[in-house]
Amino acid sequence: MNRAHPLLPFAATLAGVAVFSLMDALMKGASMAVGAFSALLLRSLVGCLIATPLWLATRQVWPTRRAMRLHLLRGVVGGAMAFTFFWGIARLPLAEAIALSFIAPLAALYLAAILLGERIAKTAVAASLLGLAGVVVIAWGRLGSEASHPEATWGIAAVLASSLLYAWNLVLQRQQALVALPAEVTAFQNGIVALMLALFAPWFLAMPDADTAAWIAASAVLAVSASMVLSWAYRRAEAQALVPLEYTGFLWAGLFGWLFFREQLTVPTLVGAALIVVGCWIAAPRKRPEQSAA
Numbered sequence: 605m606n607r608a609h610p611l612l613p614f615a616a617t618l619a620g621v622a623v624f625s626l627m628d629a630l631m632k633g634a635s636m637a638v639g640a641f642s643a644l645l646l647r648s649l650v651g652c653l654i655a656t657p658l659w660l661a662t663r664q665v666w667p668t669r670r671a672m673r674l675h676l677l678r679g680v681v682g683g684a685m686a687f688t689f690f691w692g693i694a695r696l697p698l699a700e701a702i703a704l705s706f707i708a709p710l711a712a713l714y715l716a717a718i719l720l721g722e723r724i725a726k727t728a729v730a731a732s733l734l735g736l737a738g739v740v741v742i743a744w745g746r747l748g749s750e751a752s753h754p755e756a757t758w759g760i761a762a763v764l765a766s767s768l769l770y771a772w773n774l775v776l777q778r779q780q781a782l783v784a785l786p787a788e789v790t791a792f793q794n795g796i797v798a799l800m801l802a803l804f805a806p807w808f809l810a811m812p813d814a815d816t817a818a819w820i821a822a823s824a825v826l827a828v829s830a831s832m833v834l835s836w837a838y839r840r841a842e843a844q845a846l847v848p849l850e851y852t853g854f855l856w857a858g859l860f861g862w863l864f865f866r867e868q869l870t871v872p873t874l875v876g877a878a879l880i881v882v883g884c885w886i887a888a889p890r891k892r893p894e895q896s897a898a
Contacts, residue, residue: 745872
C-alpha cells in the first residue's frame, strides 16, 4: 500500500500499543513466576521462530550493512530495555510502572530531532507535556494511596532505566522502519535479543511450568504482531507525531492490571487518562503524513 489514509499510521500505532500492553500483562505474570530473564529469553526464542518464516516469505535478501548495524544496535538496546522493564514490573503495579515509563516518549521527541533531523512541532511538544501531566497525576494518586512493595524502590529504578533506553529504542525503530520491512525488523529484533540472553542461560535460565509457558508463548505472538504493526506505522509517519500516542498504553495498563492482578482504578487515574487522551488528539496531524513505499 503506497497511498494510505493519513490517519492509518496513527490507528496502527494505537492498536500496536494496546497489543503491547496486553503482552506486558502476560510477561508480568511470567516474570513473577520464573524471573524476567527466563521469561524474556523464552519469549524472544518463540518470537524469532514466528517472525523468521514471515521475513523469509516476504524478502529473502540478507539485510544491507546499514540495516544490519541498526538491527544489532536495536537488539542490544531493546534487550536491555525489555529486561529492566520486565524485572521492574514484577515488583510494581502494572499501571504505576507504565506511568513511570512515560518519561520515554518525551525524551524521544528530542532524540528524534537530534538523531533523525526531525523538526519538533509545537503541537507535538504541547501534546507530550499534556500527556506527561496526566501521567504525573495518575502516578501521584497511586503512590499516595497504596502501600509500597518491599522491592518497589528497585523496581522504580529499573523502570526508569528502561524508560531511558526505550526513548532511544523509539528513535531506532523509526530508523529501522526506513531501511527494512516489518517482518525483517521483527525477526532480527527477537533473534538478536535471544542470542544475547542465551549467553547467560547456563546460569540464569529457569524452565516454566505449562501455564507459565503458555503465557510466554502468547506474549511472543502479541509482541511479534505489535512490532510489525508499529514498524509499518513508523515507516509512514514521523516519530515525533506517533510518540505521543504511546501515552495511551496507560489506559490499557489500567484495564489489564485490574483484569489480571486486581489493581484498582482511582479518580486520579481517570483524570490523568483524560489528559492523555486530549494530548493524543492534539498530536494527531491535520494534514497527510509523509508516505514511503511499502
